[in-house]
Amino acid sequence: MNPEKTTVKGACPQDCPDTCAFIYTVENGRLIDVQGDPKHPVTQGRLCTKLNDFAKHHYNPDRLIYPMKRVGPKGAGEFERISWAEALGEIRNRWARIIDEFGSKAIMPCSYLGQEGVLNGLTVGDAFFNRLGSTIAEKTFCGVGREVGTHLTIGPSTGVDPESLIHSRYIVLWAVNTLSTGNHHWPFIAEAKRRGAKIVAIDPLRSRTATQADWHIPIRPGTDAALALGMMNIIISEGLFDRDYVERYTVGFDELAARAAEYPVELVSAITGIPEQDILTLSREYATQAPAVIRLGVAIERSRNGGQASRAINCLPALVGAWRHVGGGYLGLTLSAFAMKWDAMCRPDWIKEDPRVLNLNNLGKVLLETSDPPIKSLMVYNHNPLVQSPDQERIKKGLLREDLFLVVSDLFVTDTAKYADIILPATMQAEQTDLMFSWGHFYWTYNNKAIESPGEAVPNTQLFRLLAETMGFNEPEWRRTDEEMIRDFIDWESPMMQGISFEALQQNGYMRTAVGDKDARAPHAEGNFPTPSGKCEFKSSLAEQGDFVPSPFRAGYEAMQDGSYIDPLPTYIPPFESRDSAPQIAAKYPLNIISPKAHGFLNSQYANEIKQRKRQGDPILIIHPEDARPRGIGNGDTVKVFNDRGAFIGAAILSTDTIRGVVASYLGHWGTDSRAKSAVNSISSDRAANMGRAPTFSDNLVEVAKVDSEAIEALSMGARRAAIAEHA
């Protein structure tokens, strides 16, 4: 027999900065292998431990391949197969009734980036829900706080090219675990190191990345702005700043200098927990070893002062003139190199009069407290809020509401899907078409459909075409093919799209945006910042408008922004919850917790794969030996981590990888897999950081106690009983 083997070019769909180029191998219609494309200049043929079994993931026997309806009590996970016609009919009837009685704002979408892509990703349901007149969901799970901080300082700059990092001499990896959450930057960092660069990691935890760095600086969570201000104070007072660059290309230097002077090194050391000498050394080295670059991770935003921390850090490169050099400056989000027509994707022109905006980081509150009208139906896609969102216990209570009509589209019966009334089956990446932008490099990547979808699974684009038809929407937009949509969604005339065509993308698999030569590129060597003044704004003119969320993260809607006060100068305010700022809470719950992304999972994805779970192990709690000892906790003991919001169970790992007073537990484990039926976000508060409505996953106090197995059973039973009692 001579099986027919073909290869098809694809792209990783995950919410990861790397957007690896794929080569699918298909044999007799079956996906037998997914490898990296070795020709891609950044991803270079490697994938990661999460995606290495991606072909098999498509055939996971737990895949949802037919629509289903609930047949048991809410949350019991008992479902029965139904036809698409029945599923859509039920959705139409329920939504029509809700709209009649409560108005269309009683329906709300709930989605994020379980799937990336111009077609099936962030914005896929926006046009539909705007047309329907639903409540607008603000989606600020990841990066928006950091981005607003950047935006106010240097504008939506494309930043440093990761391929230019080989020219850097001083690389600060700040709040980022590159080797676990975007490993394709590392070869460029490693090459810089071989050429003599120093690699510094600033992170409360000794991560894989910190272990490989030349210097790990542990910092108390949520205090990064104090460090950045302290660095600026040292750099300015010791005359180490680039006076010429500052004069030509920045505004607000005098005010910044005055603000920074409020942060002498002794104070900064007391706030951050970093020894004074280290702060001095870091500041001096950073200011003098050019080109210096800061790679800032999303974790920077996950505390009360997250936005201002990003603001302060974004001021540093201009202060020392790092932007003058190839490989110098700031590397955050590369997204603005991708010329997308967000309005064509989201259709804000379809938004009805008098809309309502609710933030998804408050999902528990939204489901339990919203009135006039209350949320009567939620549609979840590309998202598993029961693992990913804060304040898990209240979300659970909300999802148990008998009067809530919950529709979930997904690949698997996730923690969230268990609560659904109707489940719809979605396709996996090899079964669909998409064009992927990247937020960690400058290449478009085209995902050609390689195999047919299993059963009756449909791509998200098709899901919303079907829903539009069901709801009687007649616009010609609903009859476009995927390819036609891609053509409509890209600004092909943009200077960034020079030399790029649809056909070439499809054929080559990936193409570089026209951002300039990686070995010569210094985008702000002469200012040219995309800010109102054209300069780096130490004193931000945009701060005046107050806090906001960029429209792609709120279905294209610009108005009704939060608007709360933003200090025009970078500033430090202490976390909501820390020993210093909240002594009363700390008396009960003395430990700060952080919940970094797991090496083996991508958020909650792949946490249902046996191999990934073997690699990642059970939920753990990393605790400093000196915090463990007084609690009688030994290595490997089962511990309960708790506060007033919730609790979860993990195995204690006693390690100096974390600092005293800070415990860590990896995100991603599904609550349903855990003996306590909960995961780390059960303890997270739904408070927002001070910019971009960012979540505050690193700004929570907990207590930790050793438990025996009976107590675990009791905890799990208790949680279930409490939930049932509440809604009986």
Next chain:
Amino acid sequence: MPHVVTENCTGCRFTDCVTVCPVSCFHGDDDRVYIDPVACIDCGACVPLCPVAAISEDLNLTDDRLEWIEINADKASALPVVREKQAPFPGAEARRASVAGRA
């Protein structure tokens, strides 16, 4: 828990693996290479590059070959990093052919 280099490496030393590793995991002596389990990020890039199928993910090892986990850890910590491709040993080509024949 990382990737490991097993018995087939000895006497071969094609070392295409070392050039692709993003974190310079490979350490070696005159005979062969080993993977540093602390640095390895399990990206899997080295596996398909080994012409004699010597590299395996620890989770895929059969019971009788589990010893390689410890051997790699011990040897890697004692030996220098190998980043550049080395000249294969005489006879390596024959081994490649024989492994390909078995596959």
